[in-house]
Amino acid sequence: xxxxxxxxxxxxxxxxxxxxxxxxxxxxxDAHKLVQMMSRxxxxxxKMWGPSIIGFGQYHYTYDSGREGDMARISFSPRKGxxxxxxxxxxxxxxxxxxxLGKYKTGKSCLYIKRLSDVDEAVLAQLCAESLKYMGDKxxx
Numbered sequence: 001x002x003x004x005x006x007x008x009x010x011x012x013x014x015x016x017x018x019x020x021x022x023x024x025x026x027x028x029x030d031a032h033k034l035v036q037m038m039s040r041x042x043x044x045x046x047k048m049w050g051p052s053i054i055g056f057g058q059y060h061y062t063y064d065s066g067r068e069g070d071m072a073r074i075s076f077s078p079r080k081g082x083x084x085x086x087x088x089x090x091x092x093x094x095x096x097x098x099x100x101l102g103k104y105k106t107g108k109s110c111l112y113i114k115r116l117s118d119v120d121e122a123v124l125a126q127l128c129a130e131s132l133k134y135m136g137d138k139x140x141x
Contacts, residue, residue, distance in 0.1 A: 013048040059139035089134035
């Protein structure tokens with residue numbers, strides 16, 4: 001049985017060009033700010049992963065099933081109507097930060113925000129820094 005090809009991998013697409021093509025002006029501005037913040041926190045430049053994810057850094061994972069691949073250490077995607085931030089360690093251990101964050105929704109490791117102005121950017125940066133610390137402990141660079 002053939003393994004499914006991993007679609008989310010680094011591409012040569014220009015991050016700035018991708019962001020500049022985002023239709024919503026405020027979301028476009030938010031994406032530029034997130035690139036600056038995540039690049040500063042991660043120490044890595046922005047790189048496109050797949051067609052719509054902007055990622056920083058990289059790590060190699062292997063699941064118990066044997067499936068393995070590479071993914072960005074932290075990333076986000078400006079989707080229609082909201083921006084999704086991929087916070088790898090989830091939110092369970094961050095109740096104190098989540099209480100101060102502002103207006104958001106979550107999935108397992110996804111943080112959904114409509115606008116950066118809806119959240120406390122310092123708290124968001126702290127969440128991202130905590131996620132990067134977790135990644136550094138679990139997958140040393």
